Amino acid sequence: EPEVTQTPSHQVTQMGQEVILRCVPISNHLYFYWYRQILGQKVEFLVSFYNNEISEKSEIFDDQFSVERPDGSNFTLKIRSTKLEDSAMYFCASVETGHNSPLHFGNGTRLTVT
Amino acid sequence: GQQLNQSPQSMFIQEGEDVSMNCTSSSIFNTWLWYKQDPGEGPVLLIALYKAGELTSNGRLTAQFGITRKDSFLNISASIPSDVGIYFCAIRGAGNMLTFGGGTRLMVKP
Numbered sequence: 001e002p003e004v005t006q007t008p009s010h011q012v013t014q015m016g017q018e019v020i021l022r023c024v025p026i027s028n029h030l031y032f033y034w035y036r037q038i039l040g041q042k043v044e045f046l047v048s049f050y051n052n053e054i055s056e057k058s059e060i061f062d063d064q065f066s067v068e069r070p071d072g073s074n075f076t077l078k079i080r081s082t083k084l085e086d087s088a089m090y091f092c093a094s095v096e097t098g099h100n101s102p103l104h105f106g107n108g109t110r111l112t113v114t
Numbered sequence: 115g116q117q118l119n120q121s122p123q124s125m126f127i128q129e130g131e132d133v134s135m136n137c138t139s140s141s142i143f144n145t146w147l148w149y150k151q152d153p154g155e156g157p158v159l160l161i162a163l164y165k166a167g168e169l170t171s172n173g174r175l176t177a178q179f180g181i182t183r184k185d186s187f188l189n190i191s192a193s194i195p196s197d198v199g200i201y202f203c204a205i206r207g208a209g210n211m212l213t214f215g216g217g218t219r220l221m222v223k224p
Contacts, residue, residue, distance in 0.1 A: 042216050043157060100206075
């Protein structure tokens with residue numbers, strides 16, 4: 001079964017550094033998402049992306065965050081200047097079409113900011 | 115944003131026992147979803163509910179969409195060790211944006 005793949009599985013970075021988290025959504029999917037989960041807490045929506053632009057974003061997704069689909073397969077989340085509180089699991093998800101289709105989540109990237 | 119109250123926060127049960135967890139909201143929703151998260155992995159959809167009163171099963175799992183559209187429950191019958199994980203309810207908003215409950219951590223003692 002096709003999967004959403006994320007790299008790296010674990011990223012350690014120093015506060016103030018830029019990080020790029022990478023995702024390869026399922027190939028025929030059209031809608032892409034980033035969610036995050038702070039350790040021990042619930043999964044929170046960050047941003048949705050369709051047709052090369054952001055569809056929705058949450059309050060968490062401030063100016064430090066950006067998303068890009070640089071080519072036909074990758075979907076990236078960039079954090080410009082990481083803060084300690086950015087430490088979390090970041091999950092990419094994709095959905096084939098429409099807004100009632102089930103989301104397929106990747107296994108996440110654990111970001112640790114020191 | 116929307117708030118979902120999920121309970122219990124954790125459960126430690128004996129293998130073979132049945133499990134029940136639920137979510138409530140102050141608002142009405144058209145879709146309730148139940149996900150399971152295994153350690154080190156992303157959430158996996160278990161059951162999706164689209165109509166008030168709907169009762170849907172997936173193997174030993176059964177979920178219901180409350181009549182008021184403000185709640186849902188998930189039951190697991192005859193639990194086994196691989197049921198261990200965190201179970202999340204979620205509701206779907208605009209643009210397929212999911213809001214998750216706080217999760218129920220299930221531990222099963224063999």
